[in-house]
Amino acid sequence: MIRNYFKIAWRNLWRRRGFTFINITGLSIGMTASFLMLLYVSFELSYDNFHNKMDNIYRVVADIKTPSDNIEANITAWAVPPNLEKDFPEITSAVRINDLNMIVRKGDLKFKETNAIAVDSSFFSVFDFELLQGNPKEVLKKQFSIVLSETTAKKYFGDQNPIGKSLKITEEGFNSTVTGVMKDFPENSHIQADIILSLTTFTQHLDKELDTRWGSYDAAAYILVNPNTNTDQLTAKFPAFLEKHSGEFMKQSKMFVTLNLEPLKSLYLESTRGGTGGGSMTNVYIFSIIAIFILLIASINFINLTTARSVERAKEVGIRKVMGAEKQQLSLQFIGESIITCLIAFFITTLLIIIILPFFNEIAGKVISDGLFSNYSNIFKLFGISLAIGIFAGIYPSIVLSSFKPIQVLKGNFSTGGKGVLLRKSLVIVQFTISIILITGTIIIYNQMEYMRNQELGFNKDRLLILEAxxxxxxxxxxxxxxxxxxxxxxxxxxxxxxxxxxxxxxxxxxxxxxxxxxxxxxxxxxxxxxxxxxxxxxxxxxxxxxxxxxxxxxxxxxxxxxxxxxxxxxxxxxxxxxxxxxxxxxxxxxxxxxxxxxxxxxxxxxxxxxxxxxxxxxxxxxxxxxxxxxxxxxxxxxxxxxxxQPFDYFFLDDSFNEQYENEERFGNLFLYFASLAILISCLGLLGLAAYSTLQRRREIGIRKVIGASVSEIVNLLSKDFLKLVMIAFAIASPIAWYVMYNWLQDFAFRIDIQWWMFLLSGGSAILIAILTVSFHAVKASLSNPVKSLRTE
Structure with missing residues (x-):
């Protein structure tokens, strides 16, 4: 029985190769795009979650009120973290992290290390960065101790064991000792470093008063609290703590400080204080929605084309019911055909992801994934998505097809009815609503990027070479x-x-x-x-x-x-x-x-x-x-x-200034690529429906041609129904697109105004796309020999 189901399914798919190709192509592109976007979203949401104590780590930040302004700083005074650890039993450890740019030399080798940090000795006890060599509790205790990343250790020492060896640091050439080697920091960490210097280098040698400075703000501060600590109650104790230690200083300087806590797990995507690497929860939401939209569009294509072809299979269903087939058996057959289509698309999708993933990593600006097979759960997720689409996209067509009454269909009295037509029209409207939203978004993002590139900056940055001396x-x-x-x-x-x-x-x-x-x-x-x-x-x-x-x-x-x-x-x-x-x-x-x-x-x-x-x-x-x-x-x-x-180190100012907008540029490029894919999938579905509509009306087209209808009249006849649907989609999409993009633009202090012509351009683009898609088959039908179409009836 199962073998027979597969044989029938394969024959039906092969018989209508054109529609099968459209279905499989649309599903493959849709699943590829959606899966890549979900990989991106998953990666963005994974920042800092590899720390075992993540739920108990908080960044200490300061709100500083002066007579003139309020400053929301992502740092604290140098003296705050060590004194918090002393005064509050709820706090297990405190660690300060200070960014460094320093010259490092070993013999003739000299580099300016811009990705270096100085930290307290508790750093490796609070954070779970992997040490390949060295004791986590000891590597940063002594002054002039440094820990190198695996890549940096190879840069200076090759294949030699670097532990115990010396490097000269800073312009003064202080001797430092390598006490540890750490694995390169994961890309999904908001803290990044190639070299870590012990903070005791400063507190015990270079700047011995650092731990007592309540008015000097340079370092980021993190605390590890005991499990089940009520952080609201802890924060409520901070005003008394500040009054005790620096109340007099605040009064004299007229700078009044309030300390707050930010959870580590929310820093990358949710903090508005900066200094966390530039993630955006808004972008995560947008990409998640687009991924769902693309899957939805691909599924809509499948449902539309399958239900549209229901008339062709009506007699098959009638004969099988007369021969004793039950409704449940027919439903399983049609769902099975749907699953087979999706599994074929799954194998094509797997191949596409393997090919595209390196390029996707490049345009994303980070290694989202080393490869599809680097994590086998990815394969199971992709297979699960394919299977789910096959089942859910096949349920409605299976219900429609298995519900045909054999007496009516065998007499030739079957018609699809108003419900089927209404469903297909509704799904086309949904498809083009999504497409118009994406087109509008693309236009607005492009214009915002152009505005930023061409904004009058108030200074001249052309051909300016900057040397760091x-x-x-x-x-x-x-x-x-x-x-x-x-x-x-x-x-x-x-x-x-x-x-x-x-x-x-x-x-x-x-x-x-x-x-x-x-x-x-x-x-x-x-x-x-x-x-x-x-x-x-x-x-x-x-x-x-x-x-x-x-x-x-x-x-x-x-x-x-x-x-x-x-x-x-x-x-x-x-x-x-x-x-x-x-x-x-x-x-x-x-x-x-x-x-x-x-x-x-x-x-x-x-x-x-x-x-x-x-x-x-x-x-x-x-x-x-x-x-x-x-x-x-x-x-x-x-x-x-x-x-x-000193190593010769320089950059061009225009390049450096433009680098500030790399994240927006990448977001814009990704948005453009995936919006284009969503529109392509919509076009494939419209192409299939137009082809089927043309096929169903071939006798009408033949008669109209015989009585003198022109090519343009026939094209207009076949196109106008689809264009009405696009216009309805435009009316629905415009306010949604305005709301989404208006909120996206709020992240920019200097931004464009959303103009009416942007919506007109997106609607016009959608109409043009629909006309070109539908006209392909309409023109082909209008140019065909009417004798052939009338003879087939």
Missing amino acids: ESSTSQLSLKNAIDNIPGVKFTSLGSSVPGGGNSSAYSEIENKAGDLQIANLDLYFVDHDYIPQFDLEILAGRAFSKDFASDSTKAMIINEEAVKLLGYSNPKNAIGAKFKQWGREGQVIGVVKNFHFNSLHDNIGPLTMRMETNRNDLISVKLASNNMKQTIAEIEKLWESFLPE
């Missing part, structure tokens, strides 16, 4: 030597460049009322040449000048936002305002026009600029447009001459 005493000499290279137009020194991060400083600046207003303000250290090199516009006062010796000690330049913060109605009124900042006192000498010194995700904040030569780590070099490679080679020779102890 680590505040060397030779950097000024190097800058002057670079100035003399023919291919160099301009150079300047600074502590930061736009988009490259910046310091913040406790500041007191005279406001409109004549009071010294306290605020924590962003701060750039620059030289005389910085403002003209970046083409920053001075709105009032003047830029720093070599003609005024006091500029290097007593002058400050602020931006427009700082002027607003201080209450001045006109930038000119801020000139001469007194300031105190980091031990320096002086006056505001100029106001610079607002420029985007941070990402376009953030609003432009108040900025201060001062001259302080020993804090300028960066040399900005404006290159001429011709022969840039040769100019860079000449700069490298000078670098080796002036800074032989």
Whole structure:
């Protein structure tokens, strides 16, 4: 019996090869796209869940209230974590993590390690990063102890055992000892490091007062609490803790701190404080919905094409019922055919995923999966999805087909009825509603990306080469030597460049009322040449000048936002305002026009600029447009001459600034690819329905041609019903698309407005796609010989 079912199923699939091909192709593309997207979603949701104590690990964060603003920091004061561990028995361990950029040397090898951190000795007790060599409790206890990742250990020591060997770190060349080797951090960790330095290096040698600093904010802080600890009750004790240890300091500085806890498991996707690697729960929701949509569209295609062909199989069902077949047997037969179709699609999908996965990892910007077979549960999941689609997509057609009354169908009185037609029309509307939402989303995402690329930034970033010189005493000499290279137009020194991060400083600046207003303000250290090199516009006062010796000690330049913060109605009124900042006192000498010194995700904040030569780590070099490679080679020779102890390290400012939007670019590309696949699957379904509709109306088409109907009239006849459905889909999709994309745009401080023409373009695109899809068969039918179609009746 089962063998007979399979034989009949195969014959039916083969007899209508065109429809079978459309079904299998649509299912294969749909399952491939959906499974890849679900892999991506699963990977994003897996961040940090490999830590066994994940549910008991929290990041300690600070809300800092000043007289001018409220700062939501993702860090705490250096003194907070060790004192929390001492004062609260609920806290088992506390660990601080501070990002480092440091020069590491071994003989002639020298690298600038930008992915390094300094941590407390409890790091490997709190987090479950795997140590390949070394004792987790001991590797970071001593000062100048370092732990290397497996890859970094090979970079410096090859196949030798690195334990106990020395590396020179920082520009000063301190000797450090390798005490451990760790497995490379998993990609789904928001904490990343190639080198870990013991924090005791600072607290016992380089900066012995670090543990007592209640006003210095640099390190991220994590605590491990006892199981079943009520974190709300623990957080409620923090105000008294801060009052006890730093109450007097907060009153004097007028900076009042509130400590909060963020669960480790929510940091990557849900924290709004930054510093967690840039995940987005909104994107996870969007991709999850698209994956479900694509599976839904593929299933709709199957149901539509199967029920549409029900008339052809009516006589088969009637004869089998007369011969004694029961309704249950017929249902199983048709569900079995559905499952066979889906299993064929499963094998094709498996092959497609194996081929596409490396490319998918590339456009996602991370290794979502090493391969389909790297985790055998993936195969079972994919098989389960295929089987589920086969069963659920086959249930309705099986019920319809097995319910035919044999007497009626054998007399030829069978018709599909209004319910079947209504179902197919409803499913087409659902398909194109989803497609129009995706087209609209693609248009809006593309325009937002273009807006960000072309936004007026307020500074010039073209052909700017940035050298990282680590505040060397030779950097000024190097800058002057670079100035003399023919291919160099301009150079300047600074502590930061736009988009490259910046310091913040406790500041007191005279406001409109004549009071010294306290605020924590962003701060750039620059030289005389910085403002003209970046083409920053001075709105009032003047830029720093070599003609005024006091500029290097007593002058400050602020931006427009700082002027607003201080209450001045006109930038000119801020000139001469007194300031105190980091031990320096002086006056505001100029106001610079607002420029985007941070990402376009953030609003432009108040900025201060001062001259302080020993804090300028960066040399900005404006290159001429011709022969840039040769100019860079000449700069490298000078670098080796002036800074032989440092590796030659540089980047272009425009590339660095654009890297801030890599996540959005990747999201946009992934959205575009999968939206295109969803539209393709919709078109396949529409193509199948159009083909079947044409086949069913071939006699009508023949008669119309005989009485003189033109090709365009026949095409219009066959197309108008589908176009009505697309128009209904457009009306449903537009408000949904607006709501979803409006909320997505809220993540950007600078964003486009959603325009009416975007919806018109998406609706027009959907109509054009439908016309082209349906017209293929309509034109073919209108050009066929009417004699043949009439003869077949």
